[in-house]
Amino acid sequence: SPLAGGCAWIEGAFMPAAAARISIFDAGFGHSDVTYTVAHVWHGNFFRLEDHVERFLAGAEKMRIPMPATKTEIMDLMHGCVARSGLREAYVNVCVTRGYGRKPGEKNLEALDSQLYVYAIPYLWVFSPIRQIEGIDAVIAQSVRRSPANVMDPWIKNYQWGDLVRATFEAQERGARTAFLLDSDGFVTEGPGFNVLMVKDGTVFTAARNVLPGITRRTALEIARDFGLQTVIGDITPEMLRGADEIFAATTAGGITPVVTLDGAPVGAGVPGGWTRKIRTRYWQMMDEPSDLIEPVSYL
Ligand code: PMP
Numbered sequence: 001s002p003l004a005g006g007c008a009w010i011e012g013a014f015m016p017a018a019a020a021r022i023s024i025f026d027a028g029f030g031h032s033d034v035t036y037t038v039a040h041v042w043h044g045n046f047f048r049l050e051d052h053v054e055r056f057l058a059g060a061e062k063m064r065i066p067m068p069a070t071k072t073e074i075m076d077l078m079h080g081c082v083a084r085s086g087l088r089e090a091y092v093n094v095c096v097t098r099g100y101g102r103k104p105g106e107k108n109l110e111a112l113d114s115q116l117y118v119y120a121i122p123y124l125w126v127f128s129p130i131r132q133i134e135g136i137d138a139v140i141a142q143s144v145r146r147s148p149a150n151v152m153d154p155w156i157k158n159y160q161w162g163d164l165v166r167a168t169f170e171a172q173e174r175g176a177r178t179a180f181l182l183d184s185d186g187f188v189t190e191g192p193g194f195n196v197l198m199v200k201d202g203t204v205f206t207a208a209r210n211v212l213p214g215i216t217r218r219t220a221l222e223i224a225r226d227f228g229l230q231t232v233i234g235d236i237t238p239e240m241l242r243g244a245d246e247i248f249a250a251t252t253a254g255g256i257t258p259v260v261t262l263d264g265a266p267v268g269a270g271v272p273g274g275w276t277r278k279i280r281t282r283y284w285q286m287m288d289e290p291s292d293l294i295e296p297v298s299y300l
Contacts (some may be wrong), residue, residue: 006121007085009077014084017119025105027112028097032160035059036095039078040123040252042287044088047252049075051215053094059156060096066114067096074116081120089123091253095159126193126254127177132280135260135272136249137176138191140238141167146181146189146210154212164192176261178249180241183210188236190214194251196236197221198244199275203230205240216250216283223282229275246273248280256280 006017028034037059039052053074060067069077078092099115106112127136144166152160167179180196183189189210190196195217197206204224206217221231241247245268247259256279258272267273 001084001086003084004086006087006119007081008117008119009081010117011115014080017085017121020117020119022097022115022117023100025100026097026115027099027109028095028115028159031098032158033063033065033098034095034159035063035065035156036093036159037157038252039092039094041082041087041090041092041120042123042284045287046078046082046092047287048215048219049078051218052252053078055155055157055213055215056094056096059158062153062156065096065098068114068116074118077116077118078120081118085120087120087122090120091122091124092118092120094118124253126251127249127257131177132255132257133272135258136178137261137264138178138180138247138249138259139171139174139176139263140188140241141170141179141181143167143170144181146183148184149210154210157212161192168192175264182238186237188238188241191249193253194249194257196241197248197250198236198241199229199246199248199273200240200244203232204275205232205234205236205244207236208233209235214250214252216252216255219283219286220248220250220256220279223279223286224275226282227275227278244268246276248273248276256283 002016008015008017008020010020037052037056039049040047053071082090096116099113101111144163147163167181171179178191180191181189189207195214197204224231247267249257258276259267260270
């Protein structure tokens with residue numbers, strides 16, 4: 001099928017994802033006037049789809065982007081793209097932009113028609129599967145800070161990625177795979193496409209401020225509590241991070257990835273941590289539990 005490599009829904013039609021095109025005048029492209037989420041399908045089931053769509057709807061409301069579909073319709077479209085692609089493991093992006101108006105380059109916000117775009121493509125790993133096992137090298141970015149919540153509310157999942165992209169290049173220049181960004185107060189936030197968690201003496205810590213409230217991190221915290229670990233959502237200093245027993249990244253597009261070095265120094269023993277491995281194993285086991293399965297109602 002031409003949709004096997006991925007299926008998109010744009011302007012009322014399903015089509016091969018690779019053939020999908022949007023207008024150059026779309027405010028999502030021109031002004032990052034957009035919000036989105038990425039959910040995933042594993043072994044044929046969505047994981048926490050409703051959580052993703054709720055966060056997406058809340059983001060759109062904060063951005064005051066009129067949502068052109070209901071929650072059920074959005075979930076149906078996501079299911080529809082997956083079903084048409086035939087993918088059993090998929091990366092499913094839904095975004096809503098302010099759209100574009102009738103005249104080229106229209107700037108009057110009220111004159112723009114918001115656009116919903118959905119696509120399902122083969123599952124993407126922010127870090128390759130081998131990295132899940134062996135771990136990654138990370139640095140704390142020095143050249144750039146994470147944009148603070150009073151600049152870009154991190155609850156609005158947004159394509160404003162300039163800081164994250166620059167931090168990635170810095171990491172590469174320093175011989176690492178990725179970077180963690182500090183906020184303007186010097187606390188650890190997140191990285192390009194993932195939340196950061198650390199384990200110290202049986203407690204899991206993750207940042208409270210200036211981060212996206214990730215669904216994978218929430219899942220990891222739930223798993224950690226099931227294992228009897230304490231969890232703290234609070235401020236993390238670079239010193240705390242350097243002293244961690246374990247560090248891991250959490251994201252929909254890749255799950256739980258151990259971090260084995262930070263700024264060139266070993267994290268803990270310099271190998272993937274025991275809790276990280278347990279949490280990762282449990283995370284992937286959850287994919288086969290049907291509790292979160294949301295059945296498609298109808299296709300638009
Ligand atoms: N932070 C940022 C900046 C992200 O882009 C992402 C995922 N796209 C995350 C954290 C992780 O969020 P989630 O677990 O909901 O995928």
